[in-house]
Amino acid sequence: MSNKFKSAAGVFALLPLLALSGCNMVVMSPSGDIAVQQRDLILVSTFLMLLIIVPVICLTFFFAWRYRHSSENATYDPEWHHSTGLEVVIWSAPLAIIIALGAITWISTHKLDPYRPLDRIDAERALPAETKPLVVEVVALDWKWLFFYPDYGIATVNEMAAPVDVPIQFKITASSVMNAFYVPALAGMIYAMPGMQTQLHAVINKEGDFEGLSANYSGDGFSHMRFRFHGLQQAGFDEWVARVKAQGTALNRDTYLKLEKPSIKEPVRYFATTEDGLFQAILNMCVRPGQMCMNEMMHVDMMGGAGVESHENRERLEYDNRHANDEAPGATHPATGNAPRSEEPAEGVDDSGAPATHDMNHDMHQGHSMPEDGQDGPAPAQLNTNDSAQP
Numbered sequence: 001m002s003n004k005f006k007s008a009a010g011v012f013a014l015l016p017l018l019a020l021s022g023c024n025m026v027v028m029s030p031s032g033d034i035a036v037q038q039r040d041l042i043l044v045s046t047f048l049m050l051l052i053i054v055p056v057i058c059l060t061f062f063f064a065w066r067y068r069h070s071s072e073n074a075t076y077d078p079e080w081h082h083s084t085g086l087e088v089v090i091w092s093a094p095l096a097i098i099i100a101l102g103a104i105t106w107i108s109t110h111k112l113d114p115y116r117p118l119d120r121i122d123a124e125r126a127l128p129a130e131t132k133p134l135v136v137e138v139v140a141l142d143w144k145w146l147f148f149y150p151d152y153g154i155a156t157v158n159e160m161a162a163p164v165d166v167p168i169q170f171k172i173t174a175s176s177v178m179n180a181f182y183v184p185a186l187a188g189m190i191y192a193m194p195g196m197q198t199q200l201h202a203v204i205n206k207e208g209d210f211e212g213l214s215a216n217y218s219g220d221g222f223s224h225m226r227f228r229f230h231g232l233q234q235a236g237f238d239e240w241v242a243r244v245k246a247q248g249t250a251l252n253r254d255t256y257l258k259l260e261k262p263s264i265k266e267p268v269r270y271f272a273t274t275e276d277g278l279f280q281a282i283l284n285m286c287v288r289p290g291q292m293c294m295n296e297m298m299h300v301d302m303m304g305g306a307g308v309e310s311h312e313n314r315e316r317l318e319y320d321n322r323h324a325n326d327e328a329p330g331a332t333h334p335a336t337g338n339a340p341r342s343e344e345p346a347e348g349v350d351d352s353g354a355p356a357t358h359d360m361n362h363d364m365h366q367g368h369s370m371p372e373d374g375q376d377g378p379a380p381a382q383l384n385t386n387d388s389a390q391p
Contacts, residue, residue, distance in 0.1 A: 140179035143221025180216035221264035248272030
């Protein structure tokens, strides 16, 4: 019987290992220097916190056993209430660890600032002063990633590459909603926001095919908003650029506006040429003809506004009206019977926008009245209650 219990205990001991075997430990085994430093920060912080957590847990079990009711060796002292030595240990150890964590956090916050240019390739190699970074302009679309390589005049969708041991400067924005650009093997996640530009400096130190993704929920296609990041030697990167130029098409504003439309599981696309200033137009939300750019708007605001003539800018300031005339899936008509976004006044509201006066009892019964002749069909969704679900 004891052997069976031992076998069962061995099986249960292996279950956590089996569960962990399916995990992707890329965060703990990264391939870029920034991600390596972030991993080390996690390990050091965890170790420092365990210096308090482990002794407290162990002492909790020790005191429970030492001072149990049946113990004959423990000293019984009901009048004991204070120990200076114990107070010093209780307060000084956590305080020292908090000071250490605070110092590490302050140093790492500045050292690993994503806007800070790199000063080293890895822990053993400093970055030569004359090294020019690879600039990659990133646009988070619905639901895909667009990458510009301004130094090479190319662009790609859902695939990017970078040479090993060459610093990368990412300039990141979004077309509509906020996303988060994240390559776990390379560096931490950085938000991508419309009308704003965030930055990330990183370097890949190992060849490989790595996964990139969006780490911020952004709608229906979020779970498939992934891309491949290729770490290549310089010769391999040059071949990749040549392949993009040979197989790609042209990316201009018209092509971008079509690409910008929401789509799920978008295939990899190559663009051999890109229109000048397209990324800046995306960043300033003025790709469509006639739109006012965000930097132009900020300049107007800085100068004190456009005065009474500013009403002429209304149409130029409509940035994300792609679905303004579309009824969203599952949208219901209001209880008034008017379609969504209808310009007709709501029932019970006069043309001036002031609520009309009605008898309250009449309104309460009218809301649940049967349809009149010729008005077949279910009640508006807002009027469907739990009572209607009963037979």
